[in-house]
Amino acid sequence: MRQLHSYLIDFTSLIAISIVLYFILFSQLAGEKLSFHISDSFLQLNTIFLSILIEAIPFVLIGVLIAGFIQIFVTEDHIRRLIPKNRFLAVVMSCVVGALFPACECGIVPIVRRLVEKGVPLHAGVGFLLTGPLINPIVIFSTYMAFGNDSKMAALRMGVGFAAAIVIALIISFIFKSKQLKHTISDFTSSAPKRTRNESLTVKMEGMLKHSIDEFFDMGKYLIIGAFIAAAVQTYISANSLFVFGDGVVGSSVVMMGLAYILSLCSEADAFIGASFSNLVPSTSILAFLVFGPMIDLKNTIMLLSMFKARFVLILLVLITVIVFISTTLVSIF
Amino acid sequence: MVRTRFQHFFKAILLLAFDLFFIKLHTTGDISKYINPKYENMSFLAIWIFTLLFLIQLFRIWENNRDEHAYCPPGCNHDHGDSASVPRKLVNYSIILFPLVTGFALSPTVLDASIAANKGTVLPQSNSNSYDEDLLEYEFGDEEEIVNDNFLSNQEYDDKMKNLEQTEFIEMKEDIFASYYEFISDTPEKFQGKKIKVQGFVYKEEGMKGNQLVLSRFLITHCIADASIIGLMAEFEQATEYPEDTWLELEGTLDVMNYNGVKIPVIKAVKWTVIEEPASPYIYPVLTKIL
Numbered sequence: 001m002r003q004l005h006s007y008l009i010d011f012t013s014l015i016a017i018s019i020v021l022y023f024i025l026f027s028q029l030a031g032e033k034l035s036f037h038i039s040d041s042f043l044q045l046n047t048i049f050l051s052i053l054i055e056a057i058p059f060v061l062i063g064v065l066i067a068g069f070i071q072i073f074v075t076e077d078h079i080r081r082l083i084p085k086n087r088f089l090a091v092v093m094s095c096v097v098g099a100l101f102p103a104c105e106c107g108i109v110p111i112v113r114r115l116v117e118k119g120v121p122l123h124a125g126v127g128f129l130l131t132g133p134l135i136n137p138i139v140i141f142s143t144y145m146a147f148g149n150d151s152k153m154a155a156l157r158m159g160v161g162f163a164a165a166i167v168i169a170l171i172i173s174f175i176f177k178s179k180q181l182k183h184t185i186s187d188f189t190s191s192a193p194k195r196t197r198n199e200s201l202t203v204k205m206e207g208m209l210k211h212s213i214d215e216f217f218d219m220g221k222y223l224i225i226g227a228f229i230a231a232a233v234q235t236y237i238s239a240n241s242l243f244v245f246g247d248g249v250v251g252s253s254v255v256m257m258g259l260a261y262i263l264s265l266c267s268e269a270d271a272f273i274g275a276s277f278s279n280l281v282p283s284t285s286i287l288a289f290l291v292f293g294p295m296i297d298l299k300n301t302i303m304l305l306s307m308f309k310a311r312f313v314l315i316l317l318v319l320i321t322v323i324v325f326i327s328t329t330l331v332s333i334f
Numbered sequence: 335m336v337r338t339r340f341q342h343f344f345k346a347i348l349l350l351a352f353d354l355f356f357i358k359l360h361t362t363g364d365i366s367k368y369i370n371p372k373y374e375n376m377s378f379l380a381i382w383i384f385t386l387l388f389l390i391q392l393f394r395i396w397e398n399n400r401d402e403h404a405y406c407p408p409g410c411n412h413d414h415g416d417s418a419s420v421p422r423k424l425v426n427y428s429i430i431l432f433p434l435v436t437g438f439a440l441s442p443t444v445l446d447a448s449i450a451a452n453k454g455t456v457l458p459q460s461n462s463n464s465y466d467e468d469l470l471e472y473e474f475g476d477e478e479e480i481v482n483d484n485f486l487s488n489q490e491y492d493d494k495m496k497n498l499e500q501t502e503f504i505e506m507k508e509d510i511f512a513s514y515y516e517f518i519s520d521t522p523e524k525f526q527g528k529k530i531k532v533q534g535f536v537y538k539e540e541g542m543k544g545n546q547l548v549l550s551r552f553l554i555t556h557c558i559a560d561a562s563i564i565g566l567m568a569e570f571e572q573a574t575e576y577p578e579d580t581w582l583e584l585e586g587t588l589d590v591m592n593y594n595g596v597k598i599p600v601i602k603a604v605k606w607t608v609i610e611e612p613a614s615p616y617i618y619p620v621l622t623k624i625l
Contacts, residue, residue: 005396008396009392009393009396012343012346012392012395012396013392016343016346016347016350016392017350019347020347020350020351020354023347023351023434023438024351024354024358024438027434027435027438027439028438028439030439031438031439031440031441034439035439035440035441038440040443040446041448043440043443044443044445044446044448044449046436046440046443047367047368047442047443047445047558048445048558048559049433049436050368050433050436050437050442051368051369051442051557051558051559052557052559053433054356054359054365054368054369054377054557055368055369055373055556055557055559057352057356057377057380058376058377058379058380058383059376061379061380061383061384062379062383065383142555145619206390209386209387209390210390210394212387213345213349213387213390213391216387217345217348217426217430220430221426221429221430224429224430224432224433225429230559231559234449234452234559235449235452236452237452238451238452263559264559265556265559265560266556266557266560270560272553272555272560272562272619273555273560273562
């Protein structure tokens with residue numbers, strides 16, 4: 001029986017490999033035949049689209065592995081013991097943990113979902129979601145480099161970002177009491193009896209990887225849609241055409257935040273893009289760009305919408321926009 | 335039951351296809367047309383993870399269905415694929431298949447001037463006058479730059495930067511292009527009268543005269559999506575003859591000019607030739623190796 005099973009696996013793997021090879025060969029042939037008919041701008045769009053994916057996929061894979069790990073190894077009891085009951089303490093703690101955790105904005109979404117599902121309060125989850133991609137050593141360093149070795153912008157980005165994240169998470173804690181997930185955990189827990197089997201580590205590891213695979217396919221499609229829209233915007237819409245609000249500080253901050261949203265750049269690279277605008281807009285607007293982008297962007301919103309209730313995502317989006325705008329403007333006054 | 339098996343099989347195929355896509359990018363070297371080669375290690379990691387996930391998924395195909403939730407703690411609600419309707423599943427999988435099809439079928443193109451135009455401007459605009467002070471804030475400082483690139487050691491970098499200040503003939507090589515460019519455009523006066531040789535593609539902006547063009551390159555920090563355009567203004571009578579996206583190698587003398595109220599460097603060209611697009615058209619900033 002065991003031998004039969006291993007033959008079966010060998011056989012399927014052979015079939016899988018040959019199907020993939022046929023697929024590659026076929027699409028390459030089709031590409032050669034058709035590429036003359038495809039417009040130049042679509043080819044550029046496709047290149048940008050794929051480059052966003054190639055850049056993001058390794059981070060998403062790490063994200064889903066961590067999410068799988070949380071799902072299998074972290075129990076609700078752990079979380080209940082670790083997260084402070086006090087609202088304010090919980091928010092501060094989650095923001096600090098996020099700041100220490102080097103994550104990318106697309107990798108962090110599946111992690112936050114798992115955490116919230118496991119009983120982490122929503123406001124703590126939000127704090128982690130906001131500071132995770134914004135504050136970490138790589139981002140600090142690249143911001144420092146991008147602005148000609150001036151630490152002022154890097155320091156402002158971290159400081160303002162951290163303060164804004166705490167405020168946003170606190171407001172969220174007052175608005176929402178429940179988890180705001182699309183499928184709530186209680187639907188299941190009531191019916192499924194609690195199993196406390198002591199499984200071996202290999203079984204657990206296998207479970208973790210299986211979870212990661214499913215999570216990758218869950219997330220993957222939203223990442224792909226987001227990357228495609230961001231690439232289309234870059235190909236067809238000129239950045240200058242966005243400056244319809246004139247060149248006042250308020251107008252250009254709004255434009256820069258809009259730009260950060262639709263470009264969906266990785267927080268490790270956006271400082272250089274922000275810096276390239278420094279002869280077009282005042283530094284306040286660049287700060288708004290740098291703080292807003294990592295907190296929320298197009299690709300991120302689509303991923304969030306896939307698992308949180310639309311109303312929650314919308315309110316979060318509005319809150320982040322308003323708070324970031326106010327806090328960056330305040331900084332420029334003082 | 336059969337349907338679940340088939341779905342697991344299909345997922346295995348997709349994982350393998352992603353795996354081979356990343357392997358193909360590395361073996362053909364196409365990866366440098368999508369992302370900064372400094373981040374290659376991350377996509378190497380992706381190859382290993384995809385291989386592992388493919389193997390796990392392979393074993394899942396013949397697993398018995400009732401084991402599916404065995405490893406789940408209570409409250410598991412992830413998608414085992416048996417909930418969605420068939421047309422919805424079709425849409426989901428087509429979305430995931432899409433980048434694989436275009437990735438294998440179409441080879442990467444090099445960004446051109448049309449994208450550059452969307453990226454904002456290379457040259458200072460007239461409405462930027464009011465922000466001159468902001469601009470000064472980010473001036474290239476005198477302090478030592480911390481650099482530990484995978485192409486350049488600290489020592490090499492320091493030598494090159496010192497060389498830039500002393501030499502009478504500046505050659506804009508690809509490895510140091512970004513740093514030289516930054517230095518020259520921040521302090522154009524220092525380089526007045528020096529000879530320079532540079533390769534780039536022709537880019538033109540509104541408000542430029544007929545005898546002017548910008549010889550530009552795309553600067554890629556992380557991936558093509560964050561490309562920004564950098565370039566030096568060049569002046570010569572025949573500039574009108576060269577349309578956008580023509581690759582030129584140009585030699586001339588550096589001078590300073592006033593453009594919309596901002597001092598920028600300009601090359602008074604004496605010699606130029608049309609060249610083929612170089613094998614590595616993009617410029618990557620000199621930065622510390624992160625991963």
